[in-house]
Amino acid sequence: MSKQPERIFIKGNEAIARGALAARCKCFFGYPITPQNDIPEFMSSEIIKAGGDFVQAESEVAAANMLLGAGAAGIRAMTSSSSPGMSLKQEAISYMAGSEIPAVIVNMNRGGPGLGDIGPAQGDYYQSTRGGGHGDYRHFTFGPGTVQEAYDLTIRAFDIAFEHRTPVLILGDAILGQMKEPITPWVPEGVDDEAGRDWAITGRTNARETAREKRLIKSLFLGEGELAGQNRHLQAKYDAWTDMAECEQFETEDAELIICAYGSIGRIAKSTVRAFRKQGKKVGLFRPITLYPFPSADLKKLAQAGKRFLTIEHNLGQMVDDVRLAIRTVADSDFFPIYPGNLPTPDELEAPILACLEGK
Amino acid sequence: MTEMQEKLVFSRPESVIDRPTHYCPGCHHGIAHRLVGELLDEMNLAENSLLVASIGCSVFLYNYLDVDAVEAPHGRAPAVATGVKRARPDNFVFTYQGDGDLASIGMAEIMHAANRGEKICVVFVNNTVYGMTGGQMAPTTLIGQKTTTTPAGRCITHEGAPIRMAEIIASLGGVAYAARGSLDSVKNISAAKKHLRKAFDCQLNATGFGFVELLSGCPTNWKMTPVQANERLQNEMIPYFPLGVFKDISEEGGIC
Amino acid sequence: MSRIEVREDRCKGCLLCTTVCPVDIIVQSDRFNVSGYKVVEVPEELKAKCTGCASCAMICPDIAITVYKTPRKKGGK
Ligand SMILES: Cc1ncc(C[n+]2csc(CCOP(=O)(O)OP(=O)(O)O)c2C)c(N)n1
Ligand code: SF4
Ligand code: SF4
Ligand code: SF4
Ligand SMILES: [Mg+2]
Numbered sequence: 001m002s003k004q005p006e007r008i009f010i011k012g013n014e015a016i017a018r019g020a021l022a023a024r025c026k027c028f029f030g031y032p033i034t035p036q037n038d039i040p041e042f043m044s045s046e047i048i049k050a051g052g053d054f055v056q057a058e059s060e061v062a063a064a065n066m067l068l069g070a071g072a073a074g075i076r077a078m079t080s081s082s083s084p085g086m087s088l089k090q091e092a093i094s095y096m097a098g099s100e101i102p103a104v105i106v107n108m109n110r111g112g113p114g115l116g117d118i119g120p121a122q123g124d125y126y127q128s129t130r131g132g133g134h135g136d137y138r139h140f141t142f143g144p145g146t147v148q149e150a151y152d153l154t155i156r157a158f159d160i161a162f163e164h165r166t167p168v169l170i171l172g173d174a175i176l177g178q179m180k181e182p183i184t185p186w187v188p189e190g191v192d193d194e195a196g197r198d199w200a201i202t203g204r205t206n207a208r209e210t211a212r213e214k215r216l217i218k219s220l221f222l223g224e225g226e227l228a229g230q231n232r233h234l235q236a237k238y239d240a241w242t243d244m245a246e247c248e249q250f251e252t253e254d255a256e257l258i259i260c261a262y263g264s265i266g267r268i269a270k271s272t273v274r275a276f277r278k279q280g281k282k283v284g285l286f287r288p289i290t291l292y293p294f295p296s297a298d299l300k301k302l303a304q305a306g307k308r309f310l311t312i313e314h315n316l317g318q319m320v321d322d323v324r325l326a327i328r329t330v331a332d333s334d335f336f337p338i339y340p341g342n343l344p345t346p347d348e349l350e351a352p353i354l355a356c357l358e359g360k
Numbered sequence: 361m362t363e364m365q366e367k368l369v370f371s372r373p374e375s376v377i378d379r380p381t382h383y384c385p386g387c388h389h390g391i392a393h394r395l396v397g398e399l400l401d402e403m404n405l406a407e408n409s410l411l412v413a414s415i416g417c418s419v420f421l422y423n424y425l426d427v428d429a430v431e432a433p434h435g436r437a438p439a440v441a442t443g444v445k446r447a448r449p450d451n452f453v454f455t456y457q458g459d460g461d462l463a464s465i466g467m468a469e470i471m472h473a474a475n476r477g478e479k480i481c482v483v484f485v486n487n488t489v490y491g492m493t494g495g496q497m498a499p500t501t502l503i504g505q506k507t508t509t510t511p512a513g514r515c516i517t518h519e520g521a522p523i524r525m526a527e528i529i530a531s532l533g534g535v536a537y538a539a540r541g542s543l544d545s546v547k548n549i550s551a552a553k554k555h556l557r558k559a560f561d562c563q564l565n566a567t568g569f570g571f572v573e574l575l576s577g578c579p580t581n582w583k584m585t586p587v588q589a590n591e592r593l594q595n596e597m598i599p600y601f602p603l604g605v606f607k608d609i610s611e612e613g614g615i616c
Numbered sequence: 617m618s619r620i621e622v623r624e625d626r627c628k629g630c631l632l633c634t635t636v637c638p639v640d641i642i643v644q645s646d647r648f649n650v651s652g653y654k655v656v657e658v659p660e661e662l663k664a665k666c667t668g669c670a671s672c673a674m675i676c677p678d679i680a681i682t683v684y685k686t687p688r689k690k691g692g693k
Binding site: 549550585 | 618619625626628629630631632635636651653668670671673674675676677678679681682683684685686687688
């Protein structure tokens with residue numbers, strides 16, 4: 001990969017759009033919803049300039065199904081939305097998981113339930129990590145915490161989508177989307193625009209191919225034992241992702257208390273941890289970067305080293321389940337919720353962390 | 361009697377795979393499949409075609425046509441086809457959908473794909489019921505028609521009136537061709553094939569969206585013999601769903 | 617003589633073909649195929665009447681009918 005030297009100062013939303021273009025995304029399907037509108041707005045002109053295509057769909061349902069079609073055709077494609085729109089996309093995501101169609105989906109999480117608000121929140125964690133639609137499936141999920149990371153992970157999302165034939169979700173929030181930061185853009189080398197050539201529907205006269213059998217991409221398995229076989233196959237694929245889990249650990253080595261937080265909250269918690277460190281307090285941060293697969297093994301090591309844990313989320317307690325599952329045989333985690341609708345600040349996090357430290 | 365060499369004048373089109381179908385006796389899906397297959401052969405499209413299959417009795421169409429195919433969620437085939445076509449504009453892309461799929465759950469997707477003028481073709485099989493799920497009321501169910509969810513017959517004040525899709529689609533800007541045919545008789549089957557050919561041509565000439573509605577029998581859920589079902593189609597369906605071409609921009613001088 | 621071949625394993629006995637034959641020669645046989653459908657046939661004595669018009673094949677939903685046409689030379693009977 002060749003790093004381009006220049007720095008640019010952009011919002012998280014734009015970083016995701018630019019990352020997608022750097023990754024040679026060729027189709028974008030959008031629908032307006034705050035706080036992600038910068039992405040389709042940027043794409044509506046830029047992806048066309050890059051030789052791709054943009055459709056403002058009639059709904060998130062349609063956008064996700066357009067994505068399904070483009071992915072089945074073996075093309076790098078993307079959609080973005082925010083929470084209410086994500087509920088509508090789940091049907092297609094379930095079909096994409098079931099029929100193993102690669103695609104990149106962005107959710108700039110806003111407050112819910114229902115119409116909620118347009119501010120940041122992390123209430124879609126369960127939906128994003130459990131397979132938010134029907135059936136038993138998972139998809140790869142990234143939880144970027146900075147604008148640079150949003151750019152980098154978007155590029156990686158396309159590679160993972162095609163390598164593992166899966167939808168990949170990038171879960172941000174209104175903070176990440178609207179926050180401006182300097183980033184160093186880069187363009188990956190050697191992107192294979194026809195990565196789906198072995199399985200995608202291309203028509204049989206595709207110039208690169210010789211005559212071949214017809215191809216079929218589907219999620220319906222009615223034959224004796226077929227669906228069980230498919231589920232076994234999918235589960236094995238998800239299990240193999242375990243080793244791909246990633247996290248950031250900040251000041252964890254000598255920490256007594258580890259804050260577990262992801263995305264924007266992880267980033268805010270990092271500032272709080274820094275402030276505590278200045279006071280000589282032994283606090284560290286564990287920030288999952290992949291939310292599925294969850295970095296359980298790293299977390300468990302910390303638990304085995306005798307650390308205590310406090311999970312902080314911008315919801316009423318969702319990722320804390322994964323934290324507790326990861327460390328369940330050795331330790332437990334406290335939980336502090338920031339209610340969706342409230343804006344979190346580094347100061348706000350101080351009191352619960354202090355209480356936890358002193359409650360020893 | 362002086363005779364010449366005999367000629368094969370009718371046989372299975374190559375694009376239709378040689379295997380028995382799962383359809384009930386007399387179900388018109390088989391005829392619709394065959395017409396599509398004949399055109400894929402005659403227009404030399406099979407190798408370049410991408411089929412977007414829908415959910416309904418025709419869900420297994422992808423096992424019967426010898427083309428690359430993807431399964432769409434119920435009603436979403438026009439959106440999936442939009443994605444396929446935008447991704448691979450040089451391929452011939454078509455959907456095949458039932459009336460529950462297209463005119464009920466998928467109403468938004470069909471309207472907007474048509475209105476955007478997506479360069480795709482839609483084969484729409486209207487049999488006035490949800491066939492696959494056991495004969496419930498469809499948006500096309502005729503007034504008075506008994507179904508498993510309108511046991512006393514569809515009532516206009518309670519369930520509304522049957523939707524005439526070909527006319528609605530014809531009213532949209534991006535549509536190049538919209539027609540309604542019927543599969544009840546040899547004459548109508550021939551006419552239906554002509555409609556399909558025109559709709560396919562619209563995609564090949566990139567003039568716009570092509571739509572063909574095919575009035576079809578579902579003897580099983582109509583609780584009739586196939587022969588009676590054809591009589592119903594002629595006596596009750598065609599009077600409500602008139603046959604013909606509702607839009608053809610090639611006749612209007614085309615677009616630039 | 618024009619003729620049709622009915623693929624008995626594919627025929628579902630729907631009888632639609634019997635309603636469109638202009639010379640009315642297709643009838644239900646008394647044979648059941650492996651799927652349990654009572655298949656149609658053209659009785660031996662009616663075979664010569666087939667015109668090879670392919671109407672039966674056009675309406676058959678199961679592509680069970682193949683049609684062979686033998687054009688008659690001018691002056692033929
Ligand atoms: C989201 C969703 N809702 C409902 C169904 C159940 N379902 C399967 S087929 C079908 C109706 C099919 O009717 P139609 O489109 O008219 O096709 P036909 O079987 O009559 O050819 C329904 C409702 C489904 N598969 N998915
Ligand atoms: S239920 Fe109706 S539509 Fe479905 S296969 Fe049988 S006849 Fe055809
Ligand atoms: S080809 Fe024509 S004449 Fe011959 S059996 Fe069929 S319908 Fe009758
Ligand atoms: S139309 Fe076809 S399936 Fe029906 S009875 Fe005739 S040959 Fe058999
Ligand atoms: Mg139907």
